[in-house]
Amino acid sequence: MFLRKRPLLFLSVILLSTLVIAEECAVEIQNEGKGMHIVMGNCKNIGTFSLGGIYNEKWEKLTYHYPMPWEGTFLTISVDDKFYTNSMDPEEGIRMDRYLEQYATIEENKIWVKWMLPEDILVEEILEMIENSTLIHVKITNKNPSQRFDVGVRIHIDTMLGDNDGAPIYIPGDGLKETEKEYSGDYLNFKYWKAYNRKDKPNIVATGILDLNGKLTYPDKVTIVNWKKSMRSVWDYKINEEMSILGDSAVMLYYNPRPIGSGETMEIITGYGSGEPVLKNVSGITEIVLNKISGEYCPGEDVVMKVDVGSRVDFQGLLGVEIRNKKGILFYSKNMSTGVIEAESIKSMEFDFTVPEDVSLDEFNISARLYSAGNLIDEKSSRFSVDASRCVLPAEKGPNWFLIALFIIAVSLLIFMVYPKKGRVIIEKFKEGDTVRVLVWNKSKNDLRNCIVEDRIVEGAEVSISTMNVERSGTRLTWNIGTLKSGEKVTLEYRIKDVNVLPRALVRWDGGEEISK
Structure with a gap:
């Protein structure tokens, strides 16, 4: 099992020296009126931090290791295909300590630290105290005079509420989460998230603010994770929805890379601090x-x-x-x-x-x-x-003349292939006494393929068919001719008694048809 704390035995002189160094390596601002305490690392893992809040007149943990800085709450800056981080925890990250431009500095209600990355990318982290919360600013400026870079930010928050390092996380619209979960796209539609010190009557609650009337930067992805599993990742992390977070919970906020041109700046702002339980009644x-x-x-x-x-x-x-x-x-x-x-x-x-x-x-x-x-x-x-x-409708596109021309050519080719080139196909139907004849004459220059003659007769009529291979079905006579060559004539002939009405006959073939007059 991964253990965060390792008991060590110090001599009193060494212990005193350690406390002095620890004090120098932590920069902090604390305000009881605002109910917040911010502590930032300033020796190694510079810019990592921890937060505390007041509950029942007592300072309580909102992140792990408070009131000391903690490497487990850290930043990752993505620059093209490189990943820079201010923590030693990620296995593949490039440490930002070596590129420090300005140590952590207090300016009124803010703690400010700067790095200049090798690409001439200036990274500024500002932790700003507001009432009952801390605004986490990440400001990135491209100082390179000629190059553009794709830059993104990931913020990894190691939640701890009071004595509970495995705080359950509440997601509006999805309930209280106890296992890993990812939210992006249509599933990322909430304005805040909360962490509880316990499910049963929580008395220490933290709130992560994602949207504040357009004043904050809405993330592209939010993941609820097990800290022990996610701490080694520098950017991508594959969640396991069966993995419990109750032993050690954390939240990661992703702001996807976007192009930053020379002289341009992008700024990410999110909030985390004290809160109240979402359920106030039983x-x-x-x-x-x-x-x-x-x-x-x-x-x-x-x-x-x-x-x-x-x-x-x-x-x-x-x-x-x-x-x-x-x-x-x-x-x-x-x-x-x-x-x-x-x-x-x-x-x-x-x-x-x-x-x-x-x-x-x-x-x-x-x-x-x-x-x-x-x-x-x-x-x-x-x-x-x-x-x-x-509600902007999709812009109407002009006609695609290439497709129109292609369609016209295809239709013309089809007509050329299947429609008679010259002349026409004639079908005539006439009656002499009891004998009915249907004449079909292919006067075109093309052979007619799959040629079929259909004729109608009066229901119940007595019919005697002279032409071979003609089928009768109710009131319909069907003669499958097959191919009718150019210039060829064929005749359907049958005898019918006591009928003076002659319905029209039809001849059809691949690509056309004609009806008798």
């Missing part, structure tokens, strides 16, 4: 999550709502969801049984609504209400909007 609604993080939809688009219901005891109730526009007009109403929700768990329940096509501009309110034994015990609301003017 049972209740913890969150409403939409399938679009923006909350902006188009006419005809599907609005998928996930309503999280949590309980500290075994619970079964009824969940109702209504959608009304700003005028109060009801557009959607649905009730759904919660089923059995086990104690100390959160269940996500899905509701679907399609925006009417005739709604072009409106705002909607979602009301979720939770009932137990017919009594309302909790309610929560959310909003979304519809604005057709923001």
